[in-house]
Amino acid sequence: MNNQPLLSVNEVSKFYGARIGCRDVSFDLYPGEVLAVVGESGSGKTTLLNCISTRLEPTSGSVMYRMRDETKRDLYQMSEAERRFLMRTDWGFVHQNPADGLRMAVSAGANVGERLMAVGDRHYGNIRETAIDWLGRVEINEDRVDDQPRAFSGGMRQRLQIARNLVTGPRLMFMDEPTGGLDVSVQARLLDLIRGLVRDLGLAAIVVTHDLAVARLLSHRMIVMKDGHVIESGLTDRVLDDPHEPYTQLLVSSILQV
């Protein structure tokens, strides 16, 4: 069963007028696999992520997804209702800025419970219990359940965003610079947490990052992008320890050593 890819991206291109967002990107993602997309800013990482996660329609190419009933569906041939249902049940999307992925004016508990209510859960006690359980799993104290995310620190907001996405038991997570803007000790704890959750839940994930250390820690495989093209791909350790392309070599050698 697991030798079938969960997600197949076939020659996806996105043009902004004459400019290239990303061009002819193809890859497969298997269940439980974490793929990192790295590259400098402006290289088309986020455009690619948005194209795959149905947030931005590509100019050409297709994205196939294996649904829970094992049928393969082209994401852009689905109705909008189906796509949005998929997004809030089978998928998660972690934004770089937690304020984009959270409702800042409602409590942490309601943020986590929203997806449950969206799929028809109508029992307050159960919703709250599940929310508290998930807050615990992302190391947020139970007594913060009724606080609004605006009273949370950056790291807590990011962890809350992850809990909110995971509550429906998704199979695929998209993460756009999940550790961007956090200080290093908080970053380390968050990476630990993500690694643990991904392993325990058997999640597949696509992580966009410019931070090679994050890619090294989280991902099994990585693709390197430059000017909208994929210039190198392979196992993370191989790409980082033995980069073939000159640009990848430059990228790897640019890591600051402390």
Add this chain to the structure above:
Amino acid sequence: MNIQADYNFAYLDEQTKRMIRRAILKAIAIPGYQVPFSSREMPMPYGWGTGGVQVTASIIGPDDVLKVIDQGADDTTNAVSIRAFFAKVARVKTTTHTSEATIIQTRHRIPEEQLRDGQILVYQVPIPEPLRFLEPRETETRKMHALEEYGLMHVKLYEDIATHGHIATTYAYPVKVEGRYVMDPSPTPKFDNPKMHMSEALQLFGAGREKRIYAIPPYTNVVSLDFDDHPFEVQKFDKPCAICAAEGVYLDEVILDDQGSRMFVCSDTDNCESRQAAGHRGELSGMEAAQ
């Protein structure tokens, strides 16, 4: 010099009335759905019932009898001036008795007396979008209605229980109409929500500033949203009306002096007056006479 402005019947021109009637027909065909319409300038400010007045002007005929209430009362400024407006521009008969009226325009209440088949209740609506305070983008709320994504409405109720221990929304309490659209019943107290369910009367909602019309046809299912373990409840009052001793009606709290003494009286003045005429007396009913 005597220049008398010459109005068309019921103030609005015939083309405008046709446009509004088309919107009303569509609204009746899709219960609870907000139909956009090109709201006109009315000789009153937004927020004073411009939507309700346009709906009333489009459906009123010379034989209609009009009643206008504001928070249940027939004698408040808004109610008196709208009644006078239609008496002048449509020369219709007006009344304060619920049972005599064919059209009742209302702000924030549904009359206590059960409405009959053939009557029309016209609501003045300030903010027609129930999801507005949770999702500020109109494009997004329209999409949510289209795709029936109403999880967010329960997020609000969840917040209420988390903050107050019970659903603290007491007015503009969201309802689901005929199992499909979630609708804002305008800022009526939730006490009135059960009256909307299977009502014999046609209910029309007009929002002038927001340019939306929606409707509940007669005999339509209207269900107030709730949680399984926190079911919908209406307000209860400890005492009956201080003037007519009515129970099971919606009461207003009135402060009597600066010592903090207060009384609870019917919000529906017509209901209260007819009960007094029928001989019902509350604990403070003799007070005015004594003063």
